[in-house]
Amino acid sequence: MSGIPDNLVGLHKHVKQFREKNDETLFEELELFIEEEKVRRKLVLERPxxxxxxxxxxxxxxxxxxxxxxxxxxxxxxxxxxxxxxxxxxxxxxxxxxxxxxxxxxxxxxxxxxxx
Known part of the structure; x- marks a missing residue:
């Protein structure tokens, strides 16, 4: 999961034209990303x-x-x-x-x- 920052606090301040929908989208995509990373991690561990x-x-x-x-x-x-x-x-x-x-x-x- 090296593709995401260590700290997400204030991340929304870097988004141009921020809207509440941006937070919702971020967390939906983050959830998807984490699920993909779990599958990848398992694959890498199973096939060193x-x-x-x-x-x-x-x-x-x-x-x-x-x-x-x-x-x-x-x-x-x-x-x-x-x-x-x-x-x-x-x-x-x-x-x-x-x-x-x-x-x-x-x-x-x-x-x-x-x-x-």
Whole structure:
């Protein structure tokens, strides 16, 4: 659950055009997030050492062999600017990608590559 702040007090002050509905939405989404995290945590504990990519309630098991695939133009054609950015950020193998695909989607450089 590293994706949420340690302290939620006053968080609403950072929302533009705050309304009471915002609190309701926050707690509904937080409840959903916690339920997803419980499932993920259980999965990780049941399958130690395995690599997973998560997208909301879905996940992909990445084998050790797949995690070692280099992020190169030879392996992933048509994504040269994405690969260049990843390599500049010292992400050179599939296993180095962030495990949370929602984070990838939210990153500016990924916008045109992921349309989940």
């Amino acid at each position: 050492g395995e690599l997973f990519f998560f997208y909301k309630e879905d996940y992909i098991v990445v084998t050790e062999e797949l995690s070692k695939i280099p992020l190169t133009a030879e392996e992933f054609t048509g994504s040269s600017s994405l690969l260049r950015q990843l390599n500049e950020d010292q992400i050179d193998m599939v296993g180095q990608l962030t495990k949370e695909l929602v984070i990838l989607r939210s990153m500016r450089m990924w916008g045109s590559y992921l349309s989940c």
